[in-house]
Amino acid sequence: MMRAVTIKEFGGPDVLTVEDVARPEPLPTEVLVRVHAAGVNPVDWKTRVGHGMAGLQTFPLILGWDVSGVVEEVGFGVTTLVPGDEVYAMPWFPRAAGAYAEYVTAPARQWARKPATLDHVHAAAVPLAALTAWQALVDTARVQAGQRVLITAAAGGVGHFAVQFARHLGAHVIATASAARHPWLRELGAEEVIDYTASPFEQAVKDVDVVVDLVGDGQDRTGTRSIEVLRPGGLLVAVPGGVSPELAEAAEAAGVRATPFLVEPDGPALTTIAGLIDDGQVAVEVEETFPLEQAGAAHTRGEAGRTRGKLVLTVTG
Numbered sequence: 228m229m230r231a232v233t234i235k236e237f238g239g240p241d242v243l244t245v246e247d248v249a250r251p252e253p254l255p256t257e258v259l260v261r262v263h264a265a266g267v268n269p270v271d272w273k274t275r276v277g278h279g280m281a282g283l284q285t286f287p288l289i290l291g292w293d294v295s296g297v298v299e300e301v302g303f304g305v306t307t308l309v310p311g312d313e314v315y316a317m318p319w320f321p322r323a324a325g326a327y328a329e330y331v332t333a334p335a336r337q338w339a340r341k342p343a344t345l346d347h348v349h350a351a352a353v354p355l356a357a358l359t360a361w362q363a364l365v366d367t368a369r370v371q372a373g374q375r376v377l378i379t380a381a382a383g384g385v386g387h388f389a390v391q392f393a394r395h396l397g398a399h400v401i402a403t404a405s406a407a408r409h410p411w412l413r414e415l416g417a418e419e420v421i422d423y424t425a426s427p428f429e430q431a432v433k434d435v436d437v438v439v440d441l442v443g444d445g446q447d448r449t450g451t452r453s454i455e456v457l458r459p460g461g462l463l464v465a466v467p468g469g470v471s472p473e474l475a476e477a478a479e480a481a482g483v484r485a486t487p488f489l490v491e492p493d494g495p496a497l498t499t500i501a502g503l504i505d506d507g508q509v510a511v512e513v514e515e516t517f518p519l520e521q522a523g524a525a526h527t528r529g530e531a532g533r534t535r536g537k538l539v540l541t542v543t544g
């Protein structure tokens with residue numbers, strides 16, 4: 228058996244309850260990992276209330292997709308990991324991964340060795356947010372040196388990785404955040420930082436090649452407004468809400484492109500990201516940790532939408 232935070236119905240933070248449940252067994256090609264820390268992401272609370280990836284799940288559901296831990300056991304056929312290896316991953320997404328628990332099983336190749344310079348808490352803050360930033364900038368937008376990249380909600384989990392990756396790629400990085408976060412975002416590599424609470428960002432920036440929008444149209448129509456800052460042919464990666472028919476129409480009328488986006492498990496990309504972290508090129512910001520039993524408090528904190536970097540649950544170790 229193992230301790231896990233389960234939900235049996237969609238609802239507020241109080242539907243998250245700690246229980247003893249069966250410990251998973253690794254199938255052939257899978258590894259069993261003892262979870263030391265689990266990252267908390269907006270998709271966790273969106274799914275908890277019945278949105279996000281809720282339609283793909285069954286009850287009882289163990290939320291959480293970000294894991295850092297130690298390999299406990301490997302299934303038949305696994306040749307790349309052995310018990311005792313320190314690993315991190317965003318396994319199974321968008322199927323349930325069950326990271327808010329003492330053990331997780333997942334295919335060996337969805338894991339990567341955790342960055343050697345990070346403890347488990349900081350490593351658990353990386354996978355989902357960093358893979359989102361990496362897959363948006365590198366695999367989707369194919370950002371090149373010298374391009375102008377706007378990142379909205381740059382101070383959050385995905386945003387603070389996106390700023391650093393875009394800078395690493397040689398882009399001119401423009402970020403939106405509230406004023407208190409500006410000095411930190413400049414340290415991370417943003418050359419221009421716009422206080423979105425003081426004035427509309429589209430009045431302060433133009434000729435952008437790529438927008439990685441992390442706010443969406445739910446709040447102040449940030450997605451649609453970001454079309455105005457793109458150069459002709461530029462690309463909007465609409466990370467939170469996809470591309471609505473209205474957004475697609477506005478993009479076409481403006482002569483720019485807009486694409487929906489969903490992050491995917493990617494062990495090899497996590498190995499590359501671990502290298503950047505261990506080289507000192509990318510820093511990981513954890514604003515607050517919560518014990519597993521306080522997953523509800525972590526959700527409440529995250530849902531306020533003001534997190535600097537990441538929130539993480541400590542599980543074992």
Ligand SMILES: NC(=O)c1ccc[n+]([C@@H]2O[C@H](COP(=O)([O-])OP(=O)(O)OC[C@H]3O[C@@H](n4cnc5c(N)ncnc54)[C@H](OP(=O)(O)O)[C@@H]3O)[C@@H](O)[C@H]2O)c1
Nearest residue numbers: 269359380382383384385404405466467488489490533534
């Ligand atoms: N499609 C996918 O695969 C995928 C993957 C990952 C995340 N997402 C989605 O992407 C969004 C961002 O995720 P996240 O983990 O980065 O969220 P997060 O860490 O919770 O974001 C919090 C940050 O958002 C900033 N913020 C809030 N409203 C803003 C606005 N109007 N303009 C600029 N900044 C604003 C806040 O900065 P201030 O305190 O400075 O205001 C805060 O630092 C979420 O909706 C998430 O569900 C989608």
